[in-house]
Every structure is written in structure tokens, then in C-alpha cells.
Amino acid sequence: MSMNRDLTYFLVFLASVLSNTLSGQFSISGSVFDKSTEEPLAFVNVIVNDSPLTGTISDVNGRFSYVSEKEITVISCSYVGYEKVTHYFEPGQKFHDLSIRMSASNYQFEEVVIKAGENPANRIIRKVIENKDKNNPEKIASFTYTSYNKVIYDFVFRDTIVSDSLLFMLNEVFQDGHVLIMESVANRKFTQPDLSEEVIQGVKVSGFKHTSFAPLATDMQPFSFYREIIPIFDINYINPISQGSLSKYWFTIEDTLYQNTDTIFVLSYKPLKGKNFEGLKGLLYINTNTYAIQNVIATPYVKGLIDINIQQQYQFVDGKQWFPAQLNFEMRMFPQGSEGLGVSANGVSYIDSVLLLPALKRKQFALDAVYMAPLANVRDTLFWRMHRNEPLNDKELKTYQVIDSLGEKYKFDGILGVAEKLAKYRIGIGLFDIDISNTLVFNRYEGLRLGLGLYTNEKLIKDFSVGGFFGYGLKDHRWKYGGDLIWTLNENREVVLKGSYQNTLFEVGHSRLQTFSKRQYDFRSWMAYRMDQVIQSNLNLIFRAGRYAKVNVSIRQAEVRPQYECQFVAPGKEALTNYQTTDISLGLRYAFKEKLIRSMGQRLELGTDYPIFSMFYTAGIKGLLEGQFSYNKIEARIEQTFYTKSLGKTKIRVDAGYIDNPIPYGQLFTGEGSYSQNISIEIKNYFQTVRLYEFLSDQYVSLLFAHSFESLLFRAGKFRPHITISQNIGWGRLSHPEYHRFVDFKTKEKGLYESGIQFDNLLKINYLNVAYLGFGLGAYCRYGPYASNQFGDNLAYKFSMTFATK
Numbered sequence: 001m002s003m004n005r006d007l008t009y010f011l012v013f014l015a016s017v018l019s020n021t022l023s024g025q026f027s028i029s030g031s032v033f034d035k036s037t038e039e040p041l042a043f044v045n046v047i048v049n050d051s052p053l054t055g056t057i058s059d060v061n062g063r064f065s066y067v068s069e070k071e072i073t074v075i076s077c078s079y080v081g082y083e084k085v086t087h088y089f090e091p092g093q094k095f096h097d098l099s100i101r102m103s104a105s106n107y108q109f110e111e112v113v114i115k116a117g118e119n120p121a122n123r124i125i126r127k128v129i130e131n132k133d134k135n136n137p138e139k140i141a142s143f144t145y146t147s148y149n150k151v152i153y154d155f156v157f158r159d160t161i162v163s164d165s166l167l168f169m170l171n172e173v174f175q176d177g178h179v180l181i182m183e184s185v186a187n188r189k190f191t192q193p194d195l196s197e198e199v200i201q202g203v204k205v206s207g208f209k210h211t212s213f214a215p216l217a218t219d220m221q222p223f224s225f226y227r228e229i230i231p232i233f234d235i236n237y238i239n240p241i242s243q244g245s246l247s248k249y250w251f252t253i254e255d256t257l258y259q260n261t262d263t264i265f266v267l268s269y270k271p272l273k274g275k276n277f278e279g280l281k282g283l284l285y286i287n288t289n290t291y292a293i294q295n296v297i298a299t300p301y302v303k304g305l306i307d308i309n310i311q312q313q314y315q316f317v318d319g320k321q322w323f324p325a326q327l328n329f330e331m332r333m334f335p336q337g338s339e340g341l342g343v344s345a346n347g348v349s350y351i352d353s354v355l356l357l358p359a360l361k362r363k364q365f366a367l368d369a370v371y372m373a374p375l376a377n378v379r380d381t382l383f384w385r386m387h388r389n390e391p392l393n394d395k396e397l398k399t400y401q402v403i404d405s406l407g408e409k410y411k412f413d414g415i416l417g418v419a420e421k422l423a424k425y426r427i428g429i430g431l432f433d434i435d436i437s438n439t440l441v442f443n444r445y446e447g448l449r450l451g452l453g454l455y456t457n458e459k460l461i462k463d464f465s466v467g468g469f470f471g472y473g474l475k476d477h478r479w480k481y482g483g484d485l486i487w488t489l490n491e492n493r494e495v496v497l498k499g500s501y502q503n504t505l506f507e508v509g510h511s512r513l514q515t516f517s518k519r520q521y522d523f524r525s526w527m528a529y530r531m532d533q534v535i536q537s538n539l540n541l542i543f544r545a546g547r548y549a550k551v552n553v554s555i556r557q558a559e560v561r562p563q564y565e566c567q568f569v570a571p572g573k574e575a576l577t578n579y580q581t582t583d584i585s586l587g588l589r590y591a592f593k594e595k596l597i598r599s600m601g602q603r604l605e606l607g608t609d610y611p612i613f614s615m616f617y618t619a620g621i622k623g624l625l626e627g628q629f630s631y632n633k634i635e636a637r638i639e640q641t642f643y644t645k646s647l648g649k650t651k652i653r654v655d656a657g658y659i660d661n662p663i664p665y666g667q668l669f670t671g672e673g674s675y676s677q678n679i680s681i682e683i684k685n686y687f688q689t690v691r692l693y694e695f696l697s698d699q700y701v702s703l704l705f706a707h708s709f710e711s712l713l714f715r716a717g718k719f720r721p722h723i724t725i726s727q728n729i730g731w732g733r734l735s736h737p738e739y740h741r742f743v744d745f746k747t748k749e750k751g752l753y754e755s756g757i758q759f760d761n762l763l764k765i766n767y768l769n770v771a772y773l774g775f776g777l778g779a780y781c782r783y784g785p786y787a788s789n790q791f792g793d794n795l796a797y798k799f800s801m802t803f804a805t806k
Contacts, residue, residue, distance in 0.1 A: 026072050029065035030098025032058050032079075041102060042311045042328065043285060043295040044079045045257050045266075048072055053258045057285070057295070060311050060326040060348060080254045080268060080283055081105060121251035121267050127291040128241050128284075135292040135322050136226035142191040143323075145354045148387050151217065151347035152396070153180040156332060166341065173406075177399035179343075181206045184214055185379075185387045191360040194593060200372045202379035202387070206400050207407030211377055212420060215370040215599040220347055221310050221329045225296045228645055230280065232308055233805045236643050237278045237300065240269045241293070244646075248275050254283070263288045271301050276712055277646060278302075282310075292322040304806030305769055307332045317354050324351050334769055350389045367492065367547055371598035420601040431460040437521070438469035444529035445563065446505065447475025455484070463488040476563075478533075480504040494550070494603065495543040502538070505531040505563070508693065509670035512616040513635050515552055516589040524674055524683045530693050532666040533561040548594055552587035552616075557625040560666060566743040568664040575741075579664055582627030585618040611640040620663070631661040648709040653685060659698040665740050669697045672730060675796050682758065682778055682798035687728050689754045689782040689796040696745035697732030704728050711761075722760040722802070726780070729753055748786060756780030760802050767803075774802040 032044045040062025047055040048068055055075075058064040072095060077085045082102040089095065133139050155170060185202040203214040222230055228242040240249045248271060255266035265286045271279035278300075285295035292314065299309045308331045315325040327349040334342035385391075392400075407413070417428065426433040438453025451471020456464075468483030482502030489495040507528040536558035545551050561578045569575045594608040614637045622630035639653040657669045673690035674683040682688065685704060705727045711720035730752035737747060758778030765773045782794040 026070065026095070027065065027067045028072050028075065028095045028098070030063070030096070030100055032062045032064065032077055032100045032102060034082075035101040035103045041079055041082070042297065043283070043313070044077050044102070045255060047076045047078070049074060050076065055257075057257065057259070057264075060313050060328040077102060078255065080266065119251065121253045121265075122246055124253070124265050124267065124286055124291070125241060125246060125251055128286055128293070129243065129245070131291045132226055132241065135290055137224050137321065137323050138190070138194075138226065140190075140192075140321060140356060142189070142358055142360045143354065143356050144187070144189040144358055144360075145323075145351050146387075147186050147188065147349050147351045148389055149182075149184045149186065149347065149349045151182045151220075151345055152178050153182075154178050154344050154346070156342045156344045175398065175402050177395055177402045178206075179399075180403060181396055181399050182211075182214070182217060183384070183388075184217075184376075185383075189358070189360055189365070191362075191365075195362065195365050196369050197365045198370045199366075200370070200376050202383055203372065203376045204379070204384065206403035207412045208416060209377065209407075210413050210416065212372075212601050213416065213599060214372060214376075215597045216604075220331075220345075221312075221327060223327070224324055225293055225298070225310075225312055229643060230298070232300065232310075233304075233306065235278055235300070235304070235804075235806055236649075237280050238645055240280060240284065240298075242645065248272060248277060248279065248646075251284075257285075259287070264294060276715055278710075287316075287322075289316065290322070292316075294322075300806075302806070304804075305333060305766070305771060306805050318356060321356055323354050323356075326350055367544070368596045368598045368603065423600045424602060426455075426457075428457060431456060432467075433457045435467070435469060438471070441471060442526050443505075443507075443531075444527060445476060445531045446473030446478075449473045449480065451480070455486075463491070490543075493544050496541075498538075498540040498542070500538045500540075501536070503533070503535045506534050506666075507671070508532055508562075508564075508666040509668060511635055511671055512585065512587060512618065513614050513637055515587055515616070516550065516614055523681060524686060527674070527676055527679055527683075527692060531563045533563055535559045535561075548590055548592050550589045553585070554587075555582075555584045557582045557627070560664070562664075562666055564743065566665050567741040568662075568739055569741055570662055570736075570739055576628075576664065580626050580628050581620055581663075581667070582622075582625040583618050583620045585616060587614075587616040589614045607641075609642060611638050613638050620661075629661070629663050631659055631663050633660075633663075633667075634658045646712065648707060648712055650707045651705075653704040654702070655704075656701045657697070657699065662698075662736050662739050665696070665743055665745075668734070669700050669732065670695060670745065672700075672702060680796070680798055682800040687730065687752070687754060688726075688756055688778075688780040688798055689794065690752070693744075694746055695730075695732060695748050695752070696734055696737070696740070697747065698734055700730065700732030700748075702728070702730040708760075718764075720806075721762055721776070722774075724758040724760065724778075726754075726756040726758065728755075746786070750785035752782075752786050753784040754780055754782045756796075756798075758798070758800060760800050761804070771803055771805050774800075774804060776800040776802070 028048070032041045033039065034041055042058060042060045042062060044058040044062065045055065046058060046064050046066065048066055049070065049072060054068065056064050056066045072089060074086060074088045077100055079102060081104060083105045085100055085102050087100065137143065183204045184200050186198050186200045188196065188198040190196045200214055203211045205211045225239070226241070228239055230237045230239050238248060239245065249269050250272050252268045253265055254268050257264040257266065267284045267286060269284060270281040271277065280298045281301045282297040282299055284293060287294040294314050296312045297309070308329060311328040312324060313326040314322045317323045329347050331345045332342055421428045421433060425436045427436065433455050435453030435455055439451060441449035449471040451469060453467070453469035455467025465486040466484070468481065470479065470481040472479050480503060482500060482504055484498060484500040487497045489497060507525070508530045536556055538554060538556045540552060540554040542550070542552050559578065559580050567575045567577055568579065589612070591605070591608050591612045592610040595606040597604050597606060616635045618633040620629045620631040621627050635657045637653065637655050639651070641649065641651045643649050659668065670693050672687050673692045673694050674686035675689055675691050706724055708722055708724040710722045713723050714721060730748055732748045734747045756778055758776060760776035761774035762777060763775045767773050776799070778798045778800060780796045780798065787794050
């Protein structure tokens with residue numbers, strides 16, 4: 001009895017304490033919006049009771065909340081570029097779900113006037129740069145987290161008048177909902193130096209049941225704002241906190257905020273006047289706790305056709321490390337001819353369940369950096385309730401209802417299936433795929449080849465395909481045909497066994513290194529006119545070895561019939577025009593740290609910052625399957641593209657080849673040229689002044705160097721030509737040139753040299769107000785031992801075409 005009484009007293013005492021504590025706390029919450037656009041304002045400073053030491057900052061979505069021990073009588077909201085708003089509260093007034101609207105002021109970043117003495121903001125930025133490695137989340141040894149991501153697509157309008165009929169149509173179709181909503185939940189793990197895996201555990205897109213494109217939509221903005229270069233679409237922007245940024249950017253202290261024991265400096269930044277580089281502008285919120293970025297807003301200083309704004313918010317995890325908490329992007333574009341109607345995308349990512357320094361091993365990471373879990377498309381309502389940071393609002397729910405019905409009615413999944421096939425150069429028709437690359441073929445020898453490539457697809461047998469092609473050249477009046485059996489043994493490891501038979505044409509000097517290229521159409525191949533008819537049987541085994549290597553092993557028997565006048569005459573041997581070869585080959589492509597993702601029904605290779613090495617070794621076997629030649633042939637290539645801050649983009653490519661025994665003309669190296677008087681188009685990765693088939697080698701080395709300054713050397717308003725300089729060097733020899741009769745060629749033992757300069761984007765054409773088609777002109781000059789006596793014959797003028805958002 002006594003025990004029960006004591007327990008009762010304790011509970012009464014505890015309730016009294018809790019009651020007093022709760023009654024002594026006052027909370028407030030709400031959201032801050034732009035008064036004219038109704039868009040949320042990120043990182044607004046909210047001061048409570050006129051005390052700079054009490055208050056909070058709104059998040060990426062403009063929301064804020066604060067708990068005070070004192071009664072709240074007034075709050076003030078301040079934000080760079082907006083009029084200050086003060087809100088007084090009457091006794092008993094509502095303190096929650098407030099909607100505060102702020103009006104933009106006439107504030108502008110004024111032209112910078114540099115005064116004597118150091119800019120005080122520079123001292124802050126210098127400390128930020130000094131602490132970059134400490135605060136950069138991608139410098140942590142390892143981490144894991146879960147993210148919830150949502151992107152909402154909508155129509156937006158310019159300030160021009162939009163027709164009533166268009167507004168009526170949009171309302172009829174979308175019924176006051178959004179155009180599209182995409183949600184995803186992903187688990188990511190990372191370990192140094194840069195091993196990353198992101199598994200999309202759930203994905204939901206209005207109108208679609210199958211969402212194979214989801215992995216492509218995970219990389220709309222950088223994960224953190226600490227990289228030296230911030231890539232946005234096709235443009236590389238210099239980070240305002242990169243090394244050397246104080247000589248490029250002007251920083252201004254706009255406000256000083258207080259959060260617990262920390263001070264937060266609000267700095268605006270923009271490129272210094274007269275500096276020519278791709279720069280950003282916006283706001284940095286610098287926390288004096290290790291001088292880290294707490295919030296950042298960034299947008300291109302010179303806008304392109306697509307307007308984008310980045311907002312990021314960081315949290316101090318476990319009292320140890322600043323880490324992204326919310327990532328937001330806003331994008332707008334107004335396609336040409338849209339009557340003032342544009343498209344916007346607003347995306348936000350919420351990062352939680354952050355675990356720092358987990359024990360991760362390399363074998364725990366999949367080959368793909370981003371891929372979808374098997375059940376990602378079919379997650380139930382409970383899954384989404386668990387992972388959404390807040391429930392969907394009425395407009396979002398309406399969007400799913402309306403767009404899902406439209407997707408079912410107009411078969412959005414079927415359209416996506418067509419897009420997946422087109423990404424593989426195929427068109428699906430029932431149980432078969434039309435192979436576009438074998439249906440439409442063009443070169444200068446055949447002219448246009450009309451035909452059909454047809455293969456069974458996964459609807460008939462998932463991992464096995466049989467098919468072939470036939471076609472008729474309208475210029476050479478000859479049929480070409482072939483057939484394939486393709487068996488996918490392991491999709492993840494890309495293990496494919498392929499048997500084929502072909503009676504078709506190959507250009508002389510055809511490099512087997514092209515086996516690793518996924519490009520089906522190449523302008524250089526359209527120029528080809530010296531062809532071998534090849535009747536061949538081939539067995540290939542292709543697979544991925546380790547994480548970064550692809551291997552191709554094959555055995556081939558071929559009968560070759562040159563379609564040009566030539567003879568191969570070796571001492572004591574009969575002169576040959578047609579001949580047979582049998583060979584085995586081993587091909588290797590190694591791309592260290594290449595990022596792979598699973599999307600659109602295939603594995604996509606997104607490149608690497610490291611050199612890519614390719615090699616093909618071929619051994620000709622005399623006497624096997626009537627092969628007439630014994631030889632060893634090696635082709636090798638190493639190439640790298642990298643971006644240097646303030647200098648631009650550099651591409652270096654080295655090719656080499658070696659053949660140890662004499663073999664016929666068509667099997668030698670003669671593929672470095674791209675010059676034609678009739679076709680003056682710049683073709684990258686080739687010599688620009690060298691005629692097709694001008695040089696012949698059985699041993700060669702070539703170096704191709706190109707550096708693009710982009711628009712760093714010159715810009716005047718919208719006139720921003722990209723300037724590229726090139727230097728190409730080649731060497732080669734041919735052991736027995738006398739063995740090759742009736743065909744013209746040179747050798748290059750003394751060295752081949754050419755230099756060039758290219759001016760891209762001299763003329764830009766607005767393509768649907770989404771991107772620019774840029775046209776340029778270049779000049780290349782050959783010099784040295786193989787230069788012509790007539791200077792004009794050493795020159796090649798080339799047109800170029802580019803595609804860019806700015």
C-alpha cells in the first residue's frame with residue numbers, strides 16, 4: 001500500500017514538473033514565400049522577439065520552426081534582396097502554420113568598386129578555403145545515407161499574355177494538378193577514394209508503371225558544393241570557394257546571424273568585373289564552426305537558355321562533420337513557339353540516416369554506381385508513408401490520379417519502351433527488333449544502302465536473340481547480308497556469346513578498336529570509298545573483367561575480295577588479289593574509375609577522369625581453316641579528356657600499331673586521314689590535312705592533342721566563340737612497300753606534322769529555345785617533311801557544329 005502511495009506521489013510530481021516545463025515553452029512554425037511568385041524562399045533569417053541571438057533560418061522549402069522559453073510577441077524576417085517583414089502577435093493568436101510573404105526590394109548587386117584595404121569578406125572566404133578538405137563530405141573515409149527525392153514538373157508562363165484557349169486546354173488536361181511528379185528513395189554508400197553505389201529502393205512516376213529512366217534523373221546537381229568545378233549541364237563553372245577564387249569573385253557581407261554559440265556570415269558573391277570565366281552568383285551562409293558552408297544558393301551569372309538555381313543546406317552530424325541535409329534545384333525553360341508557355345522542374349532531396357565512417361569493403365559495391373532494386377517499381381503505400389518527409393498535398397495527389405489515368409489511356413509505358421529501343425538503335429515490333437544500324441547505311445562506295453536488320457527480342461526469349469540483315473547498295477549495285485546468334489549468359493557481367501556470318505563490306509585499314517565503341521553512325525565512315533568485300537564467319541565471347549575492364553575474345557575465318565585494283569606479291573609467291581585469313585584475337589578496354597549506371601534497359605558508361613586504355617591483339621594462323629598468312633598484329637590506344645580550371649578542356653589521344661609479317665594492303669594501317677575536298681567537315685580524332693588512305697604503315701604511332709579554351713579567351717555579350725588549338729604528330733613505316741602493287745600510298749618515316757585552330761560557335765542558332773546549334777570554322781596546316789611545295793595544298797578548312805545550352 002505504501003509503495004502504491006509513493007508511486008502515486010511520484011507520478012503527480014512528474015506530471016507537475018512536465019506541466020510547468022511545457023507551459024513555459026512557446027513554439028512557432030510557418031513558411032516564407034515570395035509575394036509575387038508564391039515560391040518558397042530558402043534560408044530566410046527569422047528573428048524572435050527582436051533578439052538577434054534568438055531565432056532560426058528557413059529550410060530549402062521556406063519552412064521554419066522555433067521553440068522559445070519566453071512568450072513570442074514578434075518575429076522579423078530578413079532576406080537579401082527582399083524588404084524586411086515584421087509580424088506582431090496578439091495574445092491567443094495562432095503561432096503555427098504561418099504564411100509569411102516577402103516583397104522583392106530594388107536591391108541589386110552593384111558594380112564592384114575596389115577600395116583601399118582588404119575586403120573583410122575575403123578573410124572569411126580564405127578560412128572557408130583553408131577548411132575545405134575538413135568540411136567536404138566527399139573527403140570522409142566512408143559514409144552511408146538514405147535520401148528521399150521528389151521532382152515536380154509544371155508549366156510556367158512568361159510575363160506575356162497567354163491565350164485563353166491554351167489556359168483552358170491545360171486546365172482540361174491536368175485539372176489543376178502538376179504536369180508530372182517523380183519520387184524516389186535511395187540508399188547510398190561511399191568509400192574513399194571515390195567508390196560509390198546508389199541503389200534506388202523505390203521509385204514512383206505519375207503516368208508510368210515502369211520507370212527504367214529513373215537512374216538518369218539522380219544527378220541534376222552536385223552532391224556537395226566543395227568541388228573546384230561545379231558542372232551544370234554542359235558548362236563547367238568555377239566554384240566561388242575554389243583555390244584562387246578571390247582573384248575571380250567579389251564577396252560582400254550582407255548579414256550576420258547567430259545560431260546558438262555560432263555566428264553565421266551571409267555573403268553574396270559574383271564574378272569580378274572584367275574577368276572572363278564561367279561564374280556563378282548567389283549567397284553563401286558560412287558557419288564559424290570550422291568555417292563550413294551551412295547554406296548555399298547558386299545560379300549562373302550569365303544565363304543560358306535553361307535557367308537553373310541550386311540551393312543546398314548542410315547539418316552538423318554527430319558533432320563531427322558537416323553533411324548535406326537538403327538539396328534543391330529549380331529549372332526553367334521556354335521552348336520556341338510556345339506562346340509564352342515554359343516548363344519548370346523543382347526538385348528536392350532530403351538526406352537522413354547518415355552514418356559516418358562505417359566499415360565498408362570494396363567487394364560490397366556493385367559494378368553500377370546507380371541502379372534500381374528489383375522491386376523499386378512496385379512499392380506499396382506503407383513504404384512511401386515511411387519515407388516521405390511530409391504527406392503529399394491535394395495538388396500532388398490530384399496529379400497522380402489524373403496523370404496515371406492519362407498514362408494508361410495513352411500508353412506512356414509503351415512510349416518509354418520505344419525510347420529504350422531507340423537508345424540501342426532499335427525499333428521494337430512485337431517479337432522482333434528492327435536494327436537501325438543495319439537498315440540504313442551510307443558510304444561513298446555504296447551510296448545509300450537500303451535493307452533491313454531484324455532480330456528477335458526479349459519478348460520471345462529473354463537472353464537469346466537470332467536475326468540478321470540484308471541490304472542493296474544503290475551505287476555499287478551489290479547485295480550485302482549476314483546473320484547472328486546472340487546469347488547473353490550473364491547480364492550483370494555483360495557475358496555475351498555471339499556467332500555470326502556476314503557477306504558485307506569493310507573499309508580498308510578497319511580498326512578493331514572500334515569494337516568497343518557504341519557509336520553506330522560516324523561521319524568518317526560515311527566518307528569511306530576504298531572497300532573490301534569480306535565473307536566471314538566469326539565467334540565472339542564478350543565479358544566484363546573486374547570493375548573497369550571489358551574483354552572481347554574471337555576467332556574468325558574470312559575471305560577478302562578487294563573492291564579496288566591491287567595485288568599482294570611476296571617473293572617466291574603467287575600474286576594475290578583475293579585472299580583468306582584465319583585469326584584469333586583478344587581485345588581489352590580498361591577505363592579506371594569509369595562511372596556505370598543502369599538505365600533505359602542498358603548499362604551506360606558515363607566516362608572517367610582517368611586515361612582510357614584500349615588494345616586489340618590479333619594472331620593470324622596460316623593453314624587453319626585455309627588461312628594464308630601468319631602474323632601478329634597489335635593495335636593500342638590511350639586517351640584522356642580533362643578540364644583545367646581557368647584554361648579549359650584538353651583531350652590527348654595516342655594511337656599505335658605493329659604488325660610483324662607482311663600481309664595484304666587491306667589489313668594494314670591506313671585510317672588516320674579525314675580530308676576530302678568535297679567534304680570539309682571537322683572530324684575529331686583524325687588528322688585534318690591527311691587524305692583518306694594517303695599513308696600506309698605496318699608500324700605507326702600518332703599523337704592527337706586538342707585544347708579548347710571554350711569562351712575563356714574572348715566574349716562580347718552573346719558572341720562567345722570557343723577557340724581550340726590542335727597539334728597532331730604521326731610516324732610510321734612499311735617494311736616492304738614493294739609487295740603492294742597498283743594501289744597508291746605514301747609512308748611517313750620522317751614524321752607527319754599538322755597544327756590547327758578552330759573557332760566554334762561563330763554563328764549560333766537558337767534550337768527551339770532549348771539549346772544552341774553552333775557553327776564554326778577551322779584552319780589546319782601541314783608542315784615538315786611531307787608538306788607540299790605549294791603552300792595552299794597544305795591547308796585544310798573545316799566546318800564544325802556544336803550543341804550547347806549557352
